[in-house]
Amino acid sequence: MATVDQIKNGLIDKILNIQNKEFLNALDKIISASFSVNQTELSDSQKAMLEMSNDDIIHGRTISQEAMNKRNLEWLNGQ
Incomplete structure (x- = not known):
């Protein structure tokens, strides 16, 4: 099973090869939304x-x- 670092590095390699600006913008929105949801802590x-x-x-x-x-x-x- 791949480690977290291996998965991240694999994703980085794939992202670096993407040339479609619209796809990259959509991916950025998905990652940003996921990051903000995961960072929210409720009292x-x-x-x-x-x-x-x-x-x-x-x-x-x-x-x-x-x-x-x-x-x-x-x-x-x-x-």
Whole structure:
């Protein structure tokens, strides 16, 4: 099985031979998006909020955007 360094070097060799600018731009976007996703660290409270949100979805404790808009308008008109 190849090591991480071997994989990186193989990719570098392949990239150096690519002449298609559009392909390279697309590859750059993919790598940049992947890098920023992998570098994001969530705090414990953010993780807890996501878990609570997921639990709400699983148990059907959600409302539509339309219903939320109606609630907001009712609340604003009641002020």
